[in-house]
Amino acid sequence: MKALASYNIKGGVGKTTCIVNLAYLAAREGYRTLLWDLDPQGAASFYFRVQPRIKGGLKDILARTRPLQSAIKATDYPRLDLIPADPSLRYLDTKLIKHEKPVRQFRKLIKPFAGQYDLVLLDCAPGISLAAENIFLAVDALLVPVIPTTLSVRTLQQLEKYLKHAEFEGPAILPFISMLDHRKRLHRETIQMLFNDEGRFLRTIIPSASQIELMGVRRAPLGSYGVDSTAVKSFENLWEEVRDALGIGTPGIT
Numbered sequence: 001m002k003a004l005a006s007y008n009i010k011g012g013v014g015k016t017t018c019i020v021n022l023a024y025l026a027a028r029e030g031y032r033t034l035l036w037d038l039d040p041q042g043a044a045s046f047y048f049r050v051q052p053r054i055k056g057g058l059k060d061i062l063a064r065t066r067p068l069q070s071a072i073k074a075t076d077y078p079r080l081d082l083i084p085a086d087p088s089l090r091y092l093d094t095k096l097i098k099h100e101k102p103v104r105q106f107r108k109l110i111k112p113f114a115g116q117y118d119l120v121l122l123d124c125a126p127g128i129s130l131a132a133e134n135i136f137l138a139v140d141a142l143l144v145p146v147i148p149t150t151l152s153v154r155t156l157q158q159l160e161k162y163l164k165h166a167e168f169e170g171p172a173i174l175p176f177i178s179m180l181d182h183r184k185r186l187h188r189e190t191i192q193m194l195f196n197d198e199g200r201f202l203r204t205i206i207p208s209a210s211q212i213e214l215m216g217v218r219r220a221p222l223g224s225y226g227v228d229s230t231a232v233k234s235f236e237n238l239w240e241e242v243r244d245a246l247g248i249g250t251p252g253i254t
Contacts, residue, residue, distance in 0.1 A: 001114040002246045003139040004121050005171075010155040011126035014145040014178040016043040017212060018238070019123045022143075024221035025239040027080035030251030031118040034072070034081045036110075038092075038131070042085035044123040048075045049219050050084045057088035061109070062095050068109045077224070081117075093130040102130055103168075106138035118251055128162060136163065140246055141171050145178035145206070148190035174245055176202040176238060202245075204238040207231060 006019035019035065027033040037044040042052030050073050060066035071083045088095075096102045110120050124135055136142070144159065146152050156175055163170035177194070181187050194201055206212075209231040211222065218225055223232050 001117055002119055002248050003110060004119065004242065004246060005124050005135045005139045005142050006122070006145070007124040007132070007135060007142045007159075008126055008144050008146070008152075008155060009128055009159055010152055013147050013152055014206065015039075015126075016047070016123050017215065018143065018145050018178065018206065018235075019121050020044050020047045020215070021221050021223060021235040022239050022242060023080055023121050024077060024223050025236060026119050026121075026243075027077055028223065029239075030079065031248065032079050032116065032251070033119045033121065034083065034113060034117045035121045035123065036083040037085040037123050038089060038135075039085060039123055039125040040087065040089040041125075045082065045084040047215060047219055047221065048082050050075065050082050052085040052087075054084060054086040054088075057086055058092065059088065059095060062099065062105060067112075069112070077221075089125070096130045096134065103133045103137055106131075106134040110138055119248065128159075136166070136170050137168060139171050141242075142173050143242060144173060144175040146175050146194075146201075147179045148177055148187040148194070150186075150190075153190065153194070172245070174202055174242065175200065176241075177205040179208045180205050181208045202238065202241045204234060204241055206234050206238065 006015040008015055016039065023033050023035040035044060045052040054071045056066050061068050073082050073084055075082050096105055099105055113120055122135060122139060144156060146156050160173060177191060207230060211229050211231050215222055222235060
């Protein structure tokens with residue numbers, strides 16, 4: 001089993017859009033996939049038409065009086081399950097701090113899924129917090145969408161610096177360009193600068209496209225309705241890069 005988080009210190013960069021589409025593509029390819037919506041906004045839950053609420057909230061799950069497995073919901077797509085968001089996620093840090101090893105709780109919670117799922121995906125809230133440190137220790141890699149603007153690139157640099165000096169071995173960082181608008185000179189120049197650093201970024205670029213924005217209207221992954229579009233192909237290419245980077249094997253065996 002491999003674990004991957006869609007994460008960025010900055011909000012509004014396309015984290016949820018990315019992970020929802022990758023979850024769909026992984027499941028379509030045959031991988032047993034679980035997506036955990038860890039953002040209090042519950043956008044991933046919304047896209048999959050699942051009520052953003054967990055019975056008993058996260059308090060019982062963190063206290064181990066209720067297994068995380070009990071929160072799993074089926075989606076409309078074969079091999080793709082979801083742990084929905086919950087309003088209690090707003091207070092997640094205050095709940096985590098009460099545990100003896102507060103930064104290792106997520107790792108313990110997802111470990112039992114080995115054998116049940118090939119891939120566990122986490123949709124994360126922005127910012128560096130105790131919950132974020134839990135994520136860093138629980139996953140194999142961070143998928144980091146970066147808009148080609150100065151502030152977005154700066155937050156990637158902050159993340160890289162933070163993990164470099166952390167007191168633990170952090171996950172691999174897989175940054176990629178998100179929400180590209182070719183009409184903007186700044187976007188074009190920033191991409192050229194970033195890609196001069198060979199191997200730092202995944203090669204796939206996700207465009208800013210109205211069809212991607214329609215996900216919120218249709219409440220469905222792009223690949224389920226946007227057949228043969230440039231945006232769909234971009235997410236398919238991204239999934240192939242991520243799959244190869246994680247070293248995910250044959251579905252049902254990893």
